[in-house]
Amino acid sequence: MSITLDSPLDMHLHLRDENMLSTVAPLSAKTFSGAIIMPNLVPPISTKDELLAYKSRILEATKGHTFKPYMTLFFKPTYTKEFLESVRDELTAIKLYPAGITTNSEGGVAGFDVEELRPTLTAMSELDIPLCVHGETNGFVMDREAEFVSIYEMLATNFPKLKIIMEHITTKESVEALDKFENLYATITLHHLLITLDDVAGGMLQPHLFCKPIAKRPQDREALRRVAFKAHPKVMFGSDSAPHPQHAKESCGCAAGVFTAPIAIQVLTELFTQYSTIENLQAFLSGNAQNIYSNIEIPKKTIVLEKEAFLVPNKYGDVVPIYAGETIKYSIIERKEI
Ligand code: DOR
Ligand code: ZN
Numbered sequence: 001m002s003i004t005l006d007s008p009l010d011m012h013l014h015l016r017d018e019n020m021l022s023t024v025a026p027l028s029a030k031t032f033s034g035a036i037i038m039p040n041l042v043p044p045i046s047t048k049d050e051l052l053a054y055k056s057r058i059l060e061a062t063k064g065h066t067f068k069p070y071m072t073l074f075f076k077p078t079y080t081k082e083f084l085e086s087v088r089d090e091l092t093a094i095k096l097y098p099a100g101i102t103t104n105s106e107g108g109v110a111g112f113d114v115e116e117l118r119p120t121l122t123a124m125s126e127l128d129i130p131l132c133v134h135g136e137t138n139g140f141v142m143d144r145e146a147e148f149v150s151i152y153e154m155l156a157t158n159f160p161k162l163k164i165i166m167e168h169i170t171t172k173e174s175v176e177a178l179d180k181f182e183n184l185y186a187t188i189t190l191h192h193l194l195i196t197l198d199d200v201a202g203g204m205l206q207p208h209l210f211c212k213p214i215a216k217r218p219q220d221r222e223a224l225r226r227v228a229f230k231a232h233p234k235v236m237f238g239s240d241s242a243p244h245p246q247h248a249k250e251s252c253g254c255a256a257g258v259f260t261a262p263i264a265i266q267v268l269t270e271l272f273t274q275y276s277t278i279e280n281l282q283a284f285l286s287g288n289a290q291n292i293y294s295n296i297e298i299p300k301k302t303i304v305l306e307k308e309a310f311l312v313p314n315k316y317g318d319v320v321p322i323y324a325g326e327t328i329k330y331s332i333i334e335r336k337e338i
Contacts, residue, residue, distance in 0.1 A: 002333070003269055003305045005282060007298050009289045010035035012132070012167055012187045012238025013261065015058060015069075017041055023317035024243050025061035027262040031332060033286075033301045034068035036132070036238065039095055040104040044074035048087045055090070066299040066337040072132065075109065077116050081123035092296060093130040093165070101136050101144075102212040103242070103256055108134075112151050114158055121159045130163040130293065131155070132187075135174070136213055142197075145213050146173040156181035163292070168192065168240045170213045172223035178234050185292050187238025188228050190267055191258045191322060196221050207249045208320050211242065212256040229275050231283035236292060239264050243319040250320075259321045263312055266330040267323070269305050273330075304334035 013035040015025050028035055037058065039045035045054055051071050058069040070092035073079070079094075097108035109117070124131060135152060136144035152174075155164055166174050166186040178184055191211065196218050200209045209215070227235050241264065242257025249255055260267075265285070272281040290298060308331040312323040 005285060005303045007033040007301050008265055008285045008303060009033055010239045011236050011289050012036055012240045014038045014242040020243060021061050025058055029062035029065035029067035031265050031303055033299045034070055036070045036092060037072060039072045039074040042104050044107060046074045046076055051090055066301055068299050070296060077120050079120045084123050084127055088127055093132045095132045097134045101134060114154060121162055125159050125161040130165055132165045132167050135166050141214055145171045149173050149177050152177055152184060156184050170216045171220045175223040175227055185234045188224055188235055189240045190260050190264050192224055193228055193271060207254040209258055210254050210256055211258045228284055229277040231280035231288060233288055236289040237285050245318045246320050259319050262316060262321055263328060265303060266310060266328055269330045300338045302336040303332055305330045306333045
């Protein structure tokens with residue numbers, strides 16, 4: 001039996017720049033209609049000129065595909081309403097990183113002083129620009145996301161009109177927060193639906209599964225699965241596919257990030273089928289995001305999958321994907337782009 005998916009969206013994607021961009025961008029553009037593009041380049045995307053230039057490099061790298069890059073800026077509390085108005089038409093969201101918490105986030109927010117953030121977040125609410133947040137404190141690594149929930153609550157109550165997206169949630173505490181505040185939403189990755197900390201560090205250390213936030217306990221994965229599999233209307237797929245060259249992963253001081261983009265849809269299909277919830281994949285992979293990000297334009301694209309073995313390549317360029325060298329159960333057999 002074949003499975004048809006319309007206009008899949010990846011609401012959290014790292015495409016990088018230069019050679020890496022040329023390697024990875026077509027792999028997403030082939031199967032996804034669009035993706036929210038993370039701004040954590042070096043230096044981060046924080047001006048209109050940088051955003052427009054990066055967008056055209058992405059369009060160049062994805063030429064020949066129907067693919068929409070939804071652009072973001074790296075949050076700074078110095079953004080004024082005038083500046084945001086001037087960039088509004090080119091911007092889908094703004095990504096907030098706590099300072100130093102993950103790859104290229106050194107210029108992020110330190111301290112979370114609500115009064116310091118107020119002018120920019122008020123302007124974003126007024127202009128209906130969603131705030132995407134990497135929600136981790138700098139506490140003990142397994143507790144960072146749960147500790148950050150109080151910051152989400154502070155943001156959600158102080159800025160009730162601001163759409164706040166809890167990015168790549170990994171814990172049951174974040175899942176619980178979703179239903180407490182009307183303006184909180186979340187993305188969920190493929191890898192956090194698949195693995196727990198045991199898969200990363202329970203046996204031989206698996207650098208290609210190391211990411212931020214780190215995969216958590218079985219009960220956390222269970223909470224994520226519960227909302228993803230039923231396509232809870234406030235959650236959407238965001239791969240957080242984060243490519244690093246092989247030497248940066250297989251080294252002393254492993255870079256954080258799991259590269260999933262080329263096989264994400266196939267493995268999601270396998271997972272949703274396995275849990276008898278395949279009828280909800282369309283909403284998780286596209287419909288919910290369309291409702292949450294209500295003003296985005298979505299190119300039409302149809303993907304047809306069948307239960308047919310697919311051998312995952314050992315590498316795409318210099319990047320090792322999840323399941324490298326292993327066989328997954330579903331293959332994409334047809335793509336229709338308009
Ligand atoms: O694992 C991660 N990798 N988490 C992030 O938040 C950033 C990402 C990256 O850019 O490599
Ligand atoms: Zn990310």
